[in-house]
Amino acid sequence: MPELPEVETVRRGLAPVFEGGRFSRxxxxxxxxxxxxxxxxxxxxxxxxxxxxxRRAKYLVATLDDGASLLIHLGMSGSLRIGRGIEEERPGTFxxxxxxxxxHDHVVFHMEGGTRVTFNDPRRFGLMDLVRGDPEAxxxxxxxxxxxxxxxFDAALLARLFAGRASPLKAAxxxxxxIAGLGNIYVAEALWRARLAPARAAGTLATATGxxxxxxxxxxxxxxxxxxxxxxxxGSSLRDHVQADGSLGDFQHAFAVYDREGAPCPRPGCRxxxxxxxxxxxxxxxxxxxxx
DNA sequence: ATTGGCGCCTGAAAGC
DNA sequence: TGCTTTCAGGCGCCAA
Numbered sequence: 001m002p003e004l005p006e007v008e009t010v011r012r013g014l015a016p017v018f019e020g021g022r023f024s025r026x027x028x029x030x031x032x033x034x035x036x037x038x039x040x041x042x043x044x045x046x047x048x049x050x051x052x053x054x055r056r057a058k059y060l061v062a063t064l065d066d067g068a069s070l071l072i073h074l075g076m077s078g079s080l081r082i083g084r085g086i087e088e089e090r091p092g093t094f095x096x097x098x099x100x101x102x103x104h105d106h107v108v109f110h111m112e113g114g115t116r117v118t119f120n121d122p123r124r125f126g127l128m129d130l131v132r133g134d135p136e137a138x139x140x141x142x143x144x145x146x147x148x149x150x151x152x153f154d155a156a157l158l159a160r161l162f163a164g165r166a167s168p169l170k171a172a173x174x175x176x177x178x179i180a181g182l183g184n185i186y187v188a189e190a191l192w193r194a195r196l197a198p199a200r201a202a203g204t205l206a207t208a209t210g211x212x213x214x215x216x217x218x219x220x221x222x223x224x225x226x227x228x229x230x231x232x233x234x235g236s237s238l239r240d241h242v243q244a245d246g247s248l249g250d251f252q253h254a255f256a257v258y259d260r261e262g263a264p265c266p267r268p269g270c271r272x273x274x275x276x277x278x279x280x281x282x283x284x285x286x287x288x289x290x291x292x
Numbered sequence: 293a294t295t296g297g298c299g300c301c302t303g304a305a306a307g308c
Numbered sequence: 309t310g311c312t313t314t315c316a317g318g319c320g321c322c323a324a
Contacts, residue, residue, distance in 0.1 A: 002318090034300075034319080058318080076317055077302075104302090123301045125318060167295060176319080184317065281297075282317070 002074040004148065004181030005227055005251070007058050009234035010080055015053045017082055017115055018062055022049040027108040033124045034075060044130055045070065045109075057144050057180030061135050069135035075125025081118040144180040148223050153179075155220050158205060159212035165202040169219075170284060172202035179223075185258045186226055188285045192257045192267075193222035197291045198277075198284050229254065257285040265290060 002010070026042040038044075050070075052063040062070040072078075107119040107128065119126070131138040146153045146161070161178045162169075172178060173187045182190070191198055196215055205216040233251035256266050261276035265287040272289025 073318085075301095075319085122303070123317090125301070127319095165294085171295075174318095279296090281315095283315090 002058065002076070002078065003183035003186050004055075004058060005186070005230035005234050007060060007074060007181075008055055008231050010074070011053055011055045011060055014060070014080055014082065014117065017111060017117060018050040018053045020049070020051075021115070022112040023047065023109055024112045025110040027110070029106050029108075033106060033121060034127045035129075037128060038130050041128070041130055044068070056136070056141050057147065057176060058183075059141065061141075063135075068130055068132050069138075071127075071129045071131060071135065071138065071140055072119070073127045073140075075121060075123065075127065077123040078119065078121040078126035081120060082115065083118065084115045143177055145176060145178040146180065148179050148181055149227055153220065153224075155212035155217040158220050159210060159216045160206070162202040162216070163206035163210045167202055168199045168279070169196055169202050169205075170198035170279065173223075181227075182223070184282060185255070186223075186230065188258045189226045189256060190219065190222040192285075192287060192291060193226060194218040195290050195292065197288075198279075198286050200292070257287060259283075260285060 023045045024047075026045045028037055028042045031037065045064075048064045048066055048068075050062045051065055054061045054063070058073060060070075060072040060074075062072070064070060072080075074080075102120075104120045104122040105118050106121055106124070109117040109119075111117065119128075127140075129138070129140060131140075135141055146157060158179075162172055165172055169191060170187055173182050173190070174184070188198070194215065196219060205213050205219065207213055230251040233254060257274050260274045263274045265272040265274060267287070267290050270287060270290045272287040274285055275288050277284045277286075
């Protein structure tokens, strides 16, 4: 759920608070999320300042002034709230509308100056870790594939990654070891934009010599485009979010196929209908007419 | 070595 | 109306 665009939206909302800020105290209200907090988590954060808040795939990476890094993954239902005093607002997250329940406020970062950042995660699929040295070398990030918004992500790279793979495009795109940051929603949207069927073999995007097929270029453009559009929409939802009912962000209204089973395909001239199929127990949405 | 499937976890929605 | 069941999915793990 929080996929790359949602995490980037959260990063942008949180950066003004974290960057240059210092943790006066960190409250950890349970021993674990999806995995245990590392030993001494709260103690090691206390007194540290954040020099930079970055994003890698779906991870937030806060660089600390002692050289360590705080990693935060939102899982499926994680959100971060910024507040001081009684009032709090969310910097823009993908969370459940009524999950404001403080019973799920698992971590509270108290910043010097009085601002609070509260991590809420009803389903506890999120995780936090504290790693020393280069965070890219940490177990969480080391195995991640290409950053889809990075400069090196192009048709040639995609063709190399997918060459020889018999697995469906959908599975290949969801594999974080190949391309990192896409989830079920944006994979569906990107494949629709590229007019590619989810079940098509990933290897068909490369020629026999390993060069990119035309479809590889379309897919790269589609991935970048859908992520950029979603980030732009998430950003715009930030303002609304303050008075918010907890909606996803504007981009949900722009879905072409995701969660639109039975709807007419929105592609001009296409008379197809959006179909929902289930693969590995997961919903897949696509137009059977224009996606090949 | 890849690739598919399961289960974690909770709340919303659908079903009876 | 109220209870029960299903579904959502990121990701680690296991199995074929």
